[in-house]
Amino acid sequence: MLPIVQHPAAAKEFVNDPNRSRWHDQALWFVRSKRDKQAASLPEWEYLRETASGIKTHTIANLAHYLQEFERNATARGAVVHWARDADHHNEIVLRILRDHKTKRIVKSKSMLTEECGLNHYLEDNGIDVVDTDLGERIVQLRGETPSHIVLPAIHIKKEEVGDTFHKHLGTDEGASDPKYLAEAARGHLRDKFLAGEIGITGVNFAIAETGGLVVCTNEGNADLGTSLPRVHIACMGIEKLLPRQRDLGVFTRLLARSATGQPITSYTSHFNGPRDENSELHIVLVDNGRSRLRESETFRAAMHCIRCGACMNTCPVYRRSGGHSYRATVPGPIGSVLSPTRDQNSYKSLPYACSLCGSCSDVCPVKIPLHHQLLAWRGELVGKKLLPLSKRLSMRCASYLFRFPALFRLVGKVGRFALRVLPRWATHNRLNVWTIARELPEPPKESFHQWHRRHRNH
Amino acid sequence: MTVALFVPCYIDQLYPDVAIATLELLERLGVDVAYPDGQTCCGQPMANTGCETDTAPVARRLVDLFADFEAVVCPSGSCVSMVRNHYAAYFDPEDAKFQHVTSKTYELCEYLHDVVGVTHLDVKFPHRVSLHQSCHGLRELRLGQSSESMTPRENKVRKLLNLVEGIEWVEPDRPDDCCGFGGTFAVNEADVSAEMGRARIADHCDKGSEVLASADMSCLMHLQGLIRREKNPIQVMHVAQILSGRPLGAA
């Protein structure tokens, strides 16, 4: 059983530290602004989103067909295709490949899927040394943390903190916090790891049914370095990563980096068609882990369109202020709040409420997932299953009664406004009234519009 | 043709002048306005909490009450969005009354812009004004182009305010970041909500705005609560109040 996440409590410390939340908000807003510029540079932006959404809808509907086509073509190119029903199964498959090759040193590039499956822990428990090679992931790994963002794993960490971590683990100068200096130190440190790596593990951005090929996008070049030295490459992917045809990449490579970081494309968009050569191996692990179940839901199926660009996080005003760890999930932010309860409704029931329903995520999403409508739909499901606290359900029941009986509504309103006017401030502005912790209550008018209307317009 | 004025519950009880300004404005523009008795709420607080069974009777009441009018006008974007975009869950799609009300309910600015086609207003408001674009007005009703979207749209609220003489526009850095009200969100996630609101206020104040104007009073209720607590040098006003010629400080 997972512990129940109460987002407001989990976010409290972060949001109430202005040095943290305002700085974090600004950093992500900067990324979103870069995205806006790139999106605006293409007159066909909305057309691309529309097309991407159409391609994904088609693919997910016809998923069994494309998975088999992919398997066939990848196998023909010499890859070994494994099927994992869930996270544990995925981890077992990876471990078996490592054991078969008697390897202990793994270099891994960014993969949200392996985060979702908890691969690192599992392998470490089995005596295998896994090095995350993406700089941000390496930073969180050295600190014993998890990524707080799916594209910018260390966005919550300040450069001084990175300096401390590197001083401790990589021997950089004490107090050094210059990003250039620190990145250079990481380059040297990770070069050695790359050269010593026995197997490279990567995620997958897109898998092409028609060719059996894989596409991996990085800026650092770590996926490429990690797979072009060792003889064995393991690529782990959720079954939703498929695209029917290679030319569909034209749409997705144009959207992905622009949405993610405001770059026109990632530094490296690498196409892997089978293993490197006759003496190498490519293992592809197709992971379900709840995806085929998610596909059954009319309401939430579109969440499978997600290409993990992170734009919904960058734009989310709640995420920006509360930080990724407040979601206590591998994928935070709007898409995480949609996906997490599909895994465990009770544990993640507060996440669909960690949203002001502003709708910015739905407008920013390159594959047009109606994120805020899905979050609203989640609320209905949770209430239907009585997972919302009784006090909240009762207060809504009362409100509903009030609004069904206008005379009662007017009476309660009158009493309330009267009370607000005559009660001493301490009685209305106290910690029991959550509204007033940070805000004043409105100044109550003497009469409602209804009363005014009676007096001024003949009725 | 007679148009029904729908005054949302919190405006009726807490901000009657917004409703009065709306009524006066419509009357001045020659619209025949009725205020049907017995109206309360659109049901949004329950719906946004996910309490669908508590929403349904409230939604049905509203539709019954307004079914006989040619149009319904409401000075609150999020309530209109509720009726237009979310009522389908509570009605038979063939229900004629529902069909009529859901398609003929307008947000005030939308009505003035699209239906009345206002081109002239004889009012002045010689102040530095900045616009707070409510999320539901922007992204659910598309009263303007949201900053994420690349589909060009004219901003109906701004266009109307441009008919007022003397407004000096002040632009915040972030044109449409959410203020953090979000209905019950404001209480559920009180810390995040307040922090979001403070950031909006600071953005508008820093640029020298005197008046934070919005077509949605619920956002303004939240922002005003923060402004009063923190004694920020800025006031809030509903767009209807400015369009109807109210002086500074009417809210």
Added chain:
Amino acid sequence: MMKPTLADTDARQGILDRINTKHVDIPPLPDVDVDRVIQFDEPIDKFVEMLAMVGGQAHQVDSQADVRAQLEEIEVFRTATRIVSLAPESIAGTIDATQIEDPHDLSTVDWTIARGEFMVAENGSIWIDGDTLPHRVLLFIAQYLAIVVPRSQIVSNMHQAYERIENFSARFGVFVSGPSKTADIEQSLVLGAHGCRKLQVLIVGDL
């Protein structure tokens, strides 16, 4: 020799069955209408602009004979001793990578001069066909990377790019856009993450 790991397909049928039991209507697969996407009148200019934006440097030379002189202007090239050239007709290298068996032995390479197939104007990227690389790692392990590409070979956008490589048969291919980079420390952009520190693109007139 190790035993090869066989595919684990125990879950295969279960996953496919679960998908097949839920029938979902399949809408048609949309195609991009090329008339609706951006094209540039001066694609080379756009390419140069975008390459600069992503942190690379473009050099336009009329002839292959000018490539060396152009690179010699760069200090770290003049002082480099370990150079692999995959475009020997433009410039000779000092190491013959085809004679090297283990890619790890390339870890001290200073420069790789690679051969680009074509440029993409909209994002400053260059397509490199894996068949031109004796070792894939050459692109990523060298401290500096230069790519020689014919001026005549350019497309405006990624849709045209994928049209061009519709039938590419190599085991590997990559769009390279600028040097390797990271912004993982407080969003400060640092060039030279794991791969090349800088990227020079030589756009050659007579190639």
